[in-house]
Amino acid sequence: MTEHEERRVRKTLAWLDMAGRKAGTWAFLLNRLTGLGLLLYLLLHLGVLSLLAMGEMQWDAFIALARSPLFLVLDVVLIFGILYHGLNGIRVALVGMGIGVRWQKGIFWTLMGLGVLLLAITGWLVFTM
Amino acid sequence: MKQEMSDPVMAFDGNELWTIHYRVFRYKRSSGKPHYDKFNVEIAPHETVLDGLEKIWAFQDRSLTFRHACHHASCGSCGIRVNGVEKLPCIVPIREVTRDGGTVLCEPLRNFPLVSDLVVDLGQFYRRLEEAHFQIIRSSEPIERDEHESSNVHTRFENCIECGLCVSACPVSGTDGLYFGPAALAASWRMIQEPRGVDPLSVRSNADQEHGCWRCHVAFECSEVCPSNVDPAAAIMALRQDLLKRKLLRLFQRGDHDRA
Structure with missing residues (x-):
C-alpha cells in the first residue's frame, strides 16, 4: 500500500473514531452508512429487476425468496435506512441553511421519534400484510 | 462552618490525596511506535488534570512533553483529550473525570500532525x-x-x-x-x-x-x-x-x- 493509499484508509477510518464524541457524530456516521447502504440497495434493486428479462420462472423464484422471514427483516432494515437518511437529511438541510440552528438537537430528536413511530408501523405492516 | 461543608468544593478535605493512574499517550519521532505509559500520581481531588501532568514531569519523567502557560483557560495552549474528550486540562479538576484509584487517559488532539507526546503542530x-x-x-x-x-x-x-x-x-x-x-x-x-x-x-x-x-x-x-x-x-x-x-x-x- 502506498503512503497516499494509507492516508486515505486512515481518513476513512476516522469516520469510526467515536471516542469522546456525542450524538452529532453518531448522526453524521449513521447518515454516511445509511447513504452507502441505500446506494448498494439501489444497485441490487436494478440487478433484481433485470430478472424480469430472464422469464417468469426466475422472477417467481425470487418472489418466493423475498417472502421469507429473513428477507422481511432485510426489508425492515431497508426502511430504517430510508427513514433515518431522509429524516436526518431534513435536519441537515434546514440547519445547513441556517434555519432552526438553535433548536437543532430538538429537531433531530423529534424527527428520530417520528422515525421510530414510522418504523414500528411499517415493520408491523411488512410482517402482517 | 456548616455553610462551608455544604459547598461541594469545601466538602473535600484540603489534605485529602487520591491515587490516580495516569495513562498517557507517548510518541517521540526518534523512538518508533506510539504507545501509552502509566504513571501513579498522588493528587488532591480539586487539583487539575494539568497539575497531575506537571507532577509526572517534575517527579517521574522529564521527557514527557505537553504545552501549558496560563493555567486559567486564557491562552488555549494546553488542549488535549482527557478520557477521549477534548478539554483544557488546566481547568478540569481531577474529581470531574475520575475518582480515587481511577484512571485518567491523556491523549493529544486529533486531526493535527503529532509533534511529541501530547504536543501537536498547530x-x-x-x-x-x-x-x-x-x-x-x-x-x-x-x-x-x-x-x-x-x-x-x-x-x-x-x-x-x-x-x-x-x-x-x-x-x-x-x-x-x-x-x-x-x-x-x-x-x-x-x-x-x-x-x-x-x-x-x-x-x-x-x-x-x-x-x-x-x-x-x-x-x-x-x-x-x-x-x-x-x-x-x-x-x-x-x-x-x-x-x-x-x-x-x-x-x-x-x-x-x-x-x-
Missing part, C-alpha cells in the same frame, strides 16, 4: 485563522461599529482562545485535511459581522469554497467542546445562510437583467 490551524483575516483589536482602540448590530453577537467571538479543541472534535476535519475547520470559519463569520477594515467580500469568497463552510456536515461537535462558548457550528450555519441569500439574490437579479 501551525496550519493558525495560518487558516490568518486567512480568515481574524484579528482582535485591543478594547482601548476605537472600533467603528454599526449601531444597528448587536454588540452581544460581536463579543462572543472575541472569546476564541485558538486552542484547537473544535478541530480535534470535528469529524470532517478527520476526513478532509484541507477543510478550514470550525475555528477559522467562525472567525470568518466574525470578520464579516464586524470587518474592522478587512474587505468582507474577500472573507466571504475565502469561506465559499469546497473545503470551506460547505464542507461542514452539521455534527455540532465543535460547539460541544468549545471551552469559550464560541459556538462555531452556529457561526458556520450563519455564514452559509449569508452566502446562500447572496447567491439566490444574484440569481434573481441576473434573471431580471436577462428579461430586460
Whole structure:
C-alpha cells in the first residue's frame, strides 16, 4: 500500500473514531452508512429487476425468496435506512441553511421519534400484510 | 462552618490525596511506535488534570512533553483529550473525570500532525485563522461599529482562545485535511459581522469554497467542546445562510437583467 493509499484508509477510518464524541457524530456516521447502504440497495434493486428479462420462472423464484422471514427483516432494515437518511437529511438541510440552528438537537430528536413511530408501523405492516 | 461543608468544593478535605493512574499517550519521532505509559500520581481531588501532568514531569519523567502557560483557560495552549474528550486540562479538576484509584487517559488532539507526546503542530490551524483575516483589536482602540448590530453577537467571538479543541472534535476535519475547520470559519463569520477594515467580500469568497463552510456536515461537535462558548457550528450555519441569500439574490437579479 502506498503512503497516499494509507492516508486515505486512515481518513476513512476516522469516520469510526467515536471516542469522546456525542450524538452529532453518531448522526453524521449513521447518515454516511445509511447513504452507502441505500446506494448498494439501489444497485441490487436494478440487478433484481433485470430478472424480469430472464422469464417468469426466475422472477417467481425470487418472489418466493423475498417472502421469507429473513428477507422481511432485510426489508425492515431497508426502511430504517430510508427513514433515518431522509429524516436526518431534513435536519441537515434546514440547519445547513441556517434555519432552526438553535433548536437543532430538538429537531433531530423529534424527527428520530417520528422515525421510530414510522418504523414500528411499517415493520408491523411488512410482517402482517 | 456548616455553610462551608455544604459547598461541594469545601466538602473535600484540603489534605485529602487520591491515587490516580495516569495513562498517557507517548510518541517521540526518534523512538518508533506510539504507545501509552502509566504513571501513579498522588493528587488532591480539586487539583487539575494539568497539575497531575506537571507532577509526572517534575517527579517521574522529564521527557514527557505537553504545552501549558496560563493555567486559567486564557491562552488555549494546553488542549488535549482527557478520557477521549477534548478539554483544557488546566481547568478540569481531577474529581470531574475520575475518582480515587481511577484512571485518567491523556491523549493529544486529533486531526493535527503529532509533534511529541501530547504536543501537536498547530501551525496550519493558525495560518487558516490568518486567512480568515481574524484579528482582535485591543478594547482601548476605537472600533467603528454599526449601531444597528448587536454588540452581544460581536463579543462572543472575541472569546476564541485558538486552542484547537473544535478541530480535534470535528469529524470532517478527520476526513478532509484541507477543510478550514470550525475555528477559522467562525472567525470568518466574525470578520464579516464586524470587518474592522478587512474587505468582507474577500472573507466571504475565502469561506465559499469546497473545503470551506460547505464542507461542514452539521455534527455540532465543535460547539460541544468549545471551552469559550464560541459556538462555531452556529457561526458556520450563519455564514452559509449569508452566502446562500447572496447567491439566490444574484440569481434573481441576473434573471431580471436577462428579461430586460
